[in-house]
Amino acid sequence: MESIKDKVAIVGTGCTKFGENWDLSLEDMIIDAVYEAYEDAGIGPEDVQAVWFGSYWSGIPAPSQPLATALKLDYKPVTRLENMCATASDALRQAAYAVAAGVCDIALVIGAEKLKDSGYSGLPTDDIAMGNVSTAINTFRSRNFTAPGHFAMMATSYFNKYGLSPEAGKEMLAKIMVKNHHNGTMSPKAHFQKEITVEQVLKAPIIAWPLGLLDCCGVSDGAAAAILVRGDMARNFRPDPVYIKACQIAVGPQEGYMNPRHDWTMVKETYRAGIAAYAEAGIKDPRREISMAEVHDCFSITEAVIYEDLQFTRRGGAREEIEAGTFELHGELPVNMDGGLKCFGHPIGATGLRMVYELCKQIQGKAGPRQIKNPGLGLAHNLGGTPGGATVSVIIVGP
Amino acid sequence: MSAPEKPAPPVNYWTKPYWNAANEGKLIIQRCLDCQKHIFYPRICCPFCFSDRIEWVPASGKGRVYTYTVVRSNAPSAFIGDMPFVIAIVRLEEGVQMLTNIVGCDPDEVRCEMPVEVTFERLNENFVLPKFKPAGSE
Numbered sequence: 001m002e003s004i005k006d007k008v009a010i011v012g013t014g015c016t017k018f019g020e021n022w023d024l025s026l027e028d029m030i031i032d033a034v035y036e037a038y039e040d041a042g043i044g045p046e047d048v049q050a051v052w053f054g055s056y057w058s059g060i061p062a063p064s065q066p067l068a069t070a071l072k073l074d075y076k077p078v079t080r081l082e083n084m085c086a087t088a089s090d091a092l093r094q095a096a097y098a099v100a101a102g103v104c105d106i107a108l109v110i111g112a113e114k115l116k117d118s119g120y121s122g123l124p125t126d127d128i129a130m131g132n133v134s135t136a137i138n139t140f141r142s143r144n145f146t147a148p149g150h151f152a153m154m155a156t157s158y159f160n161k162y163g164l165s166p167e168a169g170k171e172m173l174a175k176i177m178v179k180n181h182h183n184g185t186m187s188p189k190a191h192f193q194k195e196i197t198v199e200q201v202l203k204a205p206i207i208a209w210p211l212g213l214l215d216c217c218g219v220s221d222g223a224a225a226a227i228l229v230r231g232d233m234a235r236n237f238r239p240d241p242v243y244i245k246a247c248q249i250a251v252g253p254q255e256g257y258m259n260p261r262h263d264w265t266m267v268k269e270t271y272r273a274g275i276a277a278y279a280e281a282g283i284k285d286p287r288r289e290i291s292m293a294e295v296h297d298c299f300s301i302t303e304a305v306i307y308e309d310l311q312f313t314r315r316g317g318a319r320e321e322i323e324a325g326t327f328e329l330h331g332e333l334p335v336n337m338d339g340g341l342k343c344f345g346h347p348i349g350a351t352g353l354r355m356v357y358e359l360c361k362q363i364q365g366k367a368g369p370r371q372i373k374n375p376g377l378g379l380a381h382n383l384g385g386t387p388g389g390a391t392v393s394v395i396i397v398g399p
Numbered sequence: 400m401s402a403p404e405k406p407a408p409p410v411n412y413w414t415k416p417y418w419n420a421a422n423e424g425k426l427i428i429q430r431c432l433d434c435q436k437h438i439f440y441p442r443i444c445c446p447f448c449f450s451d452r453i454e455w456v457p458a459s460g461k462g463r464v465y466t467y468t469v470v471r472s473n474a475p476s477a478f479i480g481d482m483p484f485v486i487a488i489v490r491l492e493e494g495v496q497m498l499t500n501i502v503g504c505d506p507d508e509v510r511c512e513m514p515v516e517v518t519f520e521r522l523n524e525n526f527v528l529p530k531f532k533p534a535g536s537e
């Protein structure tokens with residue numbers, strides 16, 4: 001089995017403003033993101049040889065033809081795919097494999113989602129949001145059990161395992177959200193660009209105990225895109241291409257709901273995808289070798305557990321690292337430099353490519369006021385599903 | 400527009416004994432006759448050894464809260480009137496776990512490791528749902 005390391009490079013990226021984009025259709029956002037990526041790569045639509053398009057449920061049933069029409073793709077192959085919140089990351093993985101296989105030299109990857117005018121808030125469970133579309137039978141996920149509820153159960157078990165009082169636990173989590181909001185103030189394309197305080201997080205209405213409103217990300221409209229080319233061609237496009245070092249996905253068998261010994265203070269899929277990606281990229285000490293990360297902070301507890309699952313710290317070590325400022329913008333290992341899902345926003349099928357967009361901007365020194373010093377390897381962690389059963393992508397890129 | 404109703408559990412031939420027992424106020428789970436392990440939720444074969452020699456046995460109904468959340472906000476549904484309500488994973492003495500509700504106490508009193516015991520709540524004329532309450536409470 002070969003590694004994908006350095007076989008494929010990202011030579012252009014684009015991203016719309018995330019938020020309540022009432023005046024933009026799905027196609028409008030796709031055009032904006034894709035043309036920004038074209039311009040960044042110095043190519044045009046005629047250069048693209050194949051397209052991978054990720055979207056979770058915008059406009060279902062949504063075949064590929066509207067995309068081909070909007071982008072004037074001239075009878076080129078388009079693959080539409082869905083892999084829950086990890087959709088865009090998986091689209092990038094598929095495109096990277098095609099380029100690495102040599103079946104195309106220039107591929108376009110798109111992630112896009114139009115949610116706000118659908119009424120979807122992240123709270124409705126399958127029967128409301130999916131209507132008759134969903135035929136899933138799942139004995140263990142009842143309809144009164146929301147996404148915040150699933151992740152909240154990770155927080156209560158985490159507090160219990162490490163002996164944190166509810167107050168101490170909630171304060172630890174609040175500091176993560178304060179960090180992401182601070183970073184978000186420096187992201188002009190972010191959905192939320194406002195500072196918050198620990199006190200505000202602690203006093204926010206409870207959604208699913210112990211998670212309050214400000215422990216939860218919202219959902220957004222938005223699109224992001226990337227142009228991938230063969231690694232050996234990359235410098236023909238630009239002097240500072242970003243190379244893919246690893247792209248791995250781990251899908252769990254819903255152990256949290258099946259296995260009575262499953263530990264809800266971790267997401268095994270994150271741990272396993274991390275191990276696979278580190279092996280593919282040749283990384284032995286992630287804490288030292290990864291210089292920045294964009295991670296799936298759908299809820300505050302998710303980011304805390306990611307620090308441990310990705311081996312940025314030891315099990316139970318999240319709290320002391322948060323206190324030490326390790327993951328702040330100018331800390332030892334900055335996490336969610338652009339504000340993360342919490343502030344940049346979460347248009348489900350676009351999120352993974354938004355993370356890659358930020359890593360590329362950082363590596364190319366174009367991150368403006370949130371630019372970190374000496375960016376090296378960057379990691380994008382994108383989680384679909386719930387702590388009890390998830391689909392997790394870990395992508396590593398670098399100069 | 401009529402008010403939404405809480406969904407009723409889907410019943411098939413391998414879950415029917417479970418719901419019949421619940422209707423009589425009894426909690427039963429499965430056990431594999433070949434590897435002796437207890438099984439929940441109801442299956443057609445053993446998830447540990449794939450044997451289809453499975454029997455139904457009474458559960459003690461006693462267990463502990465492994466983890467939980469208190470739902471205080473939700474989209475419109477038949478469950479809105481129940482808020483705040485507790486969703487928990489309860490691990491039973493027999494070694495299986497159930498995703499369930501904790502009832503019969505203030506939601507703020509629920510804690511991880513709390514001993515609980517089964518109680519039964521009627522959903523409608525056809526269904527009774529096993530739930531859990533603090534051990535020893537009325």
Ligand SMILES: [Zn+2]
Pocket residue numbers: 431432433434435436445446447448449450
């Ligand atoms: Zn067996």
